Amino acid sequence: MELDAAKMIGAGLATLGLGGVGIGLGTLFGNFVAGALRNPAAAPKVFPNLLLGVALTEALGIFSLLIGLLVLFG
Amino acid sequence: MELDAAKMIGAGLATLGLGGVGIGLGTLFGNFVAGALRNPAAAPKVFPNLLLGVALTEALGIFSLLIGLLVLFG
């Protein structure tokens, strides 16, 4: 297989990480909105924790996108 | 297949680990925000446990990124 062809397959495979992070972020926000609907008064206090979780989880998706772009153009 | 071509496919596959850790972190933070919305007073006491879990889980994602970068540039 030539290098150019392998780049296409590698970049496609790199979206596997994006998919997993998508499941994780969906679970995270899903739990937050379910809890916030049960106890709306507490939501502003818990919001910073949500943002911390989003930042740490989303970082993995950014790493994955980075690998995909490095494979494609690096 | 040449070495250069295989590097591209290997790096793409290495995002599998990032995806799994993304699911794990989403579940972890999702359970934390759901519990914190139910009992906001206890959240500061449980926060160190959350950070321990984040560190141990995120480490696996960093290992995975490390393997991906070693494959790509090592």
Place this chain on the structure above:
Amino acid sequence: MELDAAKMIGAGLATLGLGGVGIGLGTLFGNFVAGALRNPAAAPKVFPNLLLGVALTEALGIFSLLIGLLVLFG
């Protein structure tokens, strides 16, 4: 396929184990923080069980990383 090329693909595949262990650790810590927020007084008593679970689960991730590094550099 040459040996060098296969090493790259094998190391990428070895992150599959890291991803699965990431999901498991996230579930384990997620359940712990959810339970500790419901009953904070009992958390110190259950903490050793958590550490036992973390050690046994994390070991599988270390095995997986070990295989990945053996494939890459062994």
Place this chain on the structure above:
Amino acid sequence: MELDAAKMIGAGLATLGLGGVGIGLGTLFGNFVAGALRNPAAAPKVFPNLLLGVALTEALGIFSLLIGLLVLFG
């Protein structure tokens, strides 16, 4: 494909089992700590059942590691 190259890919694939067992152990310990936080008094009585489950599940991870090492060095 030569035998040496296939060994690398086979060992990488063998971490699939480690990942699955990691998910399983996380679910098992997660349910135990969640239940023990709800009813700490009963935890010592249920602990032997936990150990039985851990032994039977971890064995599958060890089998998987065994296949990985047999493929790599056997």
Place this chain on the structure above:
Amino acid sequence: MELDAAKMIGAGLATLGLGGVGIGLGTLFGNFVAGALRNPAAAPKVFPNLLLGVALTEALGIFSLLIGLLVLFG
């Protein structure tokens, strides 16, 4: 691809079964310990059902290991 090389890849793929059975056993024992912690008095009566489930689930893991070893050495 030669027969020897294919054996290595086949044995690695055979761990897919071990991983799936690991997830299943973890869910099975996790639900048992969670239920036993909620109602410890009933646990001995439900234990035979757990063993039946374990035997039937673990058998699939053993079949998977058998195929892996047959592929490798058969």
